Amino acid sequence: MKKTEINSIEIARLAGVSRSTVSRVINNYTNVPPATREKVMRVIEAYNYYPNLSAQVLAGKKTRTIGLFLIDAGHVSSDMLTNMLIVNVIEHASALGYYVLTNIIRNPSDSDTCRSVKEIFYQRRIDGGVFIGAANHEPLIEDLIAEGFVAAVVDQELPGHDEPNRITANYDNQTGMELAVNYLADLHHTSIGILNGDMKRLSGRTKYEGFQHAMKQRGLAVREQWAIPGDFHKESGYQAMTRLLEQSELPTAIVAANDSIAFGAIRAMKERGLQVPGDLSIIGFDDHALSSMHQPALTTIKVDFPAMLQQLTTTLIQTIENGTITREPIVAGSTLIIRQSCSPITPK
Amino acid sequence: MKKTEINSIEIARLAGVSRSTVSRVINNYTNVPPATREKVMRVIEAYNYYPNLSAQVLAGKKTRTIGLFLIDAGHVSSDMLTNMLIVNVIEHASALGYYVLTNIIRNPSDSDTCRSVKEIFYQRRIDGGVFIGAANHEPLIEDLIAEGFVAAVVDQELPGHDEPNRITANYDNQTGMELAVNYLADLHHTSIGILNGDMKRLSGRTKYEGFQHAMKQRGLAVREQWAIPGDFHKESGYQAMTRLLEQSELPTAIVAANDSIAFGAIRAMKERGLQVPGDLSIIGFDDHALSSMHQPALTTIKVDFPAMLQQLTTTLIQTIENGTITREPIVAGSTLIIRQSCSPITPK
DNA sequence: CTGAAAGCGCTTACAG
DNA sequence: CTGAAAGCGCTTACAG
Numbered sequence: 001m002k003k004t005e006i007n008s009i010e011i012a013r014l015a016g017v018s019r020s021t022v023s024r025v026i027n028n029y030t031n032v033p034p035a036t037r038e039k040v041m042r043v044i045e046a047y048n049y050y051p052n053l054s055a056q057v058l059a060g061k062k063t064r065t066i067g068l069f070l071i072d073a074g075h076v077s078s079d080m081l082t083n084m085l086i087v088n089v090i091e092h093a094s095a096l097g098y099y100v101l102t103n104i105i106r107n108p109s110d111s112d113t114c115r116s117v118k119e120i121f122y123q124r125r126i127d128g129g130v131f132i133g134a135a136n137h138e139p140l141i142e143d144l145i146a147e148g149f150v151a152a153v154v155d156q157e158l159p160g161h162d163e164p165n166r167i168t169a170n171y172d173n174q175t176g177m178e179l180a181v182n183y184l185a186d187l188h189h190t191s192i193g194i195l196n197g198d199m200k201r202l203s204g205r206t207k208y209e210g211f212q213h214a215m216k217q218r219g220l221a222v223r224e225q226w227a228i229p230g231d232f233h234k235e236s237g238y239q240a241m242t243r244l245l246e247q248s249e250l251p252t253a254i255v256a257a258n259d260s261i262a263f264g265a266i267r268a269m270k271e272r273g274l275q276v277p278g279d280l281s282i283i284g285f286d287d288h289a290l291s292s293m294h295q296p297a298l299t300t301i302k303v304d305f306p307a308m309l310q311q312l313t314t315t316l317i318q319t320i321e322n323g324t325i326t327r328e329p330i331v332a333g334s335t336l337i338i339r340q341s342c343s344p345i346t347p348k
Numbered sequence: 349m350k351k352t353e354i355n356s357i358e359i360a361r362l363a364g365v366s367r368s369t370v371s372r373v374i375n376n377y378t379n380v381p382p383a384t385r386e387k388v389m390r391v392i393e394a395y396n397y398y399p400n401l402s403a404q405v406l407a408g409k410k411t412r413t414i415g416l417f418l419i420d421a422g423h424v425s426s427d428m429l430t431n432m433l434i435v436n437v438i439e440h441a442s443a444l445g446y447y448v449l450t451n452i453i454r455n456p457s458d459s460d461t462c463r464s465v466k467e468i469f470y471q472r473r474i475d476g477g478v479f480i481g482a483a484n485h486e487p488l489i490e491d492l493i494a495e496g497f498v499a500a501v502v503d504q505e506l507p508g509h510d511e512p513n514r515i516t517a518n519y520d521n522q523t524g525m526e527l528a529v530n531y532l533a534d535l536h537h538t539s540i541g542i543l544n545g546d547m548k549r550l551s552g553r554t555k556y557e558g559f560q561h562a563m564k565q566r567g568l569a570v571r572e573q574w575a576i577p578g579d580f581h582k583e584s585g586y587q588a589m590t591r592l593l594e595q596s597e598l599p600t601a602i603v604a605a606n607d608s609i610a611f612g613a614i615r616a617m618k619e620r621g622l623q624v625p626g627d628l629s630i631i632g633f634d635d636h637a638l639s640s641m642h643q644p645a646l647t648t649i650k651v652d653f654p655a656m657l658q659q660l661t662t663t664l665i666q667t668i669e670n671g672t673i674t675r676e677p678i679v680a681g682s683t684l685i686i687r688q689s690c691s692p693i694t695p696k
Numbered sequence: 697c698t699g700a701a702a703g704c705g706c707t708t709a710c711a712g
Numbered sequence: 713c714t715g716a717a718a719g720c721g722c723t724t725a726c727a728g
Contacts, residue, residue: 007705018715023707031713050470054411055705057402058720065449065473080637083431090450099449099473101413102438122398125413125447289428295643355721366699371723379697403721406704 014043065099067129080289092313121149127320135200152316155202164324169312176301176334177210185218187344189253193226195240197257237264253281259288281342297339308332362391415477419453428637440661469497475668483548500664512672517660524649524682525558533566535692537601541574543588545605585612601629607636629690645687656680
């Protein structure tokens with residue numbers, strides 16, 4: 001049986017003070033003499049008293065909870081990257097005394113889904129939210145920001161939209177692509193293709209733009225028929241590679257917009273008896289947890305998610321607590337991780 | 349800028365009714381005539397009104413939030429299984445209109461950690477919690493249950509402790525071990541060892557007991573020096589196998605208390621130039637997401653986590669809403685998944 | 697069918 | 713330094 005709750009007035013009575021004073025010691029007001037604080041703390045501890053959160057929030061305190069919204073059609077549970085993202089946000093929030101309410105959004109365009117996400121904010125269930133996997137312009141997020149809720153969104157860039165309650169973090173895809181293309185070019189590849197990601201997402205676009213830019217820098221031609229569209233999932237990589245392989249003339253190397261795409265693409269090759277990197281070199285993006293144990297181990301552009309998420313979460317919480325703060329751009333760095341999926345071309 | 353909140357009294361004014369009536373339509377009371385409901389709903393929708401959660405909770409409603417507590421010293425972020433567990437709980441809770449607050453507990457014995465977990469319950473931040481990865485007898489959980497909070501714990505069996513606010517789910521390790529041992533015995537193995545899991549956890553114990561029982565059933569001897577202690581992690585598997593290999597006489601097959609242990613054990617073998625299953629057959633437990641792509645693909649006892657978690661989450665929520673309910677035991681089924689890590693012995 | 701009112705448990709000006 | 717009191721936004725007996 002649940003014991004009847006003890007509340008602040010009971011604590012006050014027991015300590016021989018008023019509720020005001022109990023509240024003051026709980027909230028660490030400075031104008032409470034040590035002796036009084038002592039006395040009150042003793043009964044608080046003795047009775048295992050913790051202030052009721054709803055009452056505190058109703059009286060004006062924060063909920064100290066943030067929402068984590070993972071937008072993904074249906075791969076969330078199977079992708080290891082997701083787990084790392086979730087755990088990262090939780091641990092960084094936790095370090096600042098915040099809790100996280102994790103939500104999975106299958107389809108941000110569905111009106112019921114939209115309603116229920118908005119409800120979480122309007123209900124004041126959370127103080128703010130972080131969004132991962134959204135399109136660059138996502139109406140749901142824009143609505144929330146217009147309403148004044150604070151949102152931290154990963155992989156977004158909306159020129160002119162620098163509301164104080166919008167926090168964004170980005171990937172440095174320009175540098176990433178330079179790293180990838182230069183590595184391939186240094187291996188003497190000149191025929192390089194790309195398996196693109198979802199173009200509705202900022203990264204889909206900036207990766208392709210970065211690719212074009214990096215190719216140009218090295219004086220290499222981008223062949224449109226070697227730029228295959230897709231989304232960021234394995235199945236898409238499989239299909240993209242299948243399409244690519246139907247062509248009469250093939251590139252000697254491919255950059256995949258992420259590692260999942262590369263996994264799918266390599267499977268498509270294996271099924272046709274093709275070798276990586278023997279027949280085609282492939283480089284991915286992310287450094288997915290599976291990449292190092294993949295066969296062949298995947299050469300990739302590692303993205304520093306943990307550092308980015310830490311900054312994003314921290315900035316979100318600071319904004320919640322202090323309102324607008326001066327903010328520096330948050331960007332995830334890229335590094336080249338050389339493994340086994342790329343090999344040099346011997347010029348004929 | 350955040351707009352000033354609209355509240356129920358404002359809605360009432362706009363709809364020309366009292367707050368009581370607004371509340372009645374929101375809470376779907378039956379005694380509201382359709383016309384009145386209509387009228388109120390229209391202004392609720394027009395103004396995008398959602399009742400303030402804290403006020404509702406303070407007035408006696410549930411928070412509709414459950415806590416998910418993952419207890420693990422430091423492997424949470426790297427283990428794919430975790431991700432599946434988290435996503436499963438979230439989706440099942442979500443289907444019932446509940447949210448989940450995910451927490452990572454590094455060390456349940458640490459007093460600060462304990463305090464902060466308890467605080468979540470006492471604060472009434474959640475209506476109940478699910479615990480995964482705890483020792484069979486975990487003081488923190490026992491305290492919470494003693495206080496009357498409802499807790500759903502995975503992998504627990506405490507005879508005599510059938511409080512109405514305790515919900516447990518278990519693994520059918522007896523059957524699982526029979527499956528594993530019989531499979532190995534059918535392959536003509538008679539010298540079978542075991543790499544044990546954490547004995548503080550119920551599964552650690554029941555797996556070993558199940559192993560002993562299954563061996564006996566097949567008339568096979570359990571050799572104590574082939575039962576290596578460990579916990580449920582990869583590193584432990586590596587060390588256990590290293591220890592095993594130091595022995596002069598070796599088994600021909602090994603059952604690992606889970607797949608992670610098997611991965612570590614296989615790595616230890618590879619480093620010594622030993623083959624799986626050539627030199628030693630290994631079977632794991634769980635059917636970890638990596639098992640099928642492991643080299644060699646791991647033969648394992650698949651555990652039906654999704655079904656178990658669904659039942660557990662559903663039962664937890666029903667208990668929260670309806671108090672005690674008649675409950676059936678929740679147990680996760682086991683199936684043998686044959687892949688490449690075990691081979692038959694040719695009797696000499 | 698519906699409104700007035702009490703109550704949920706806190707915090708924070710306000711006054712002293 | 714400290715208490716009395718108002719207020720946060722809801723829900724739910726109670727009375728009609």
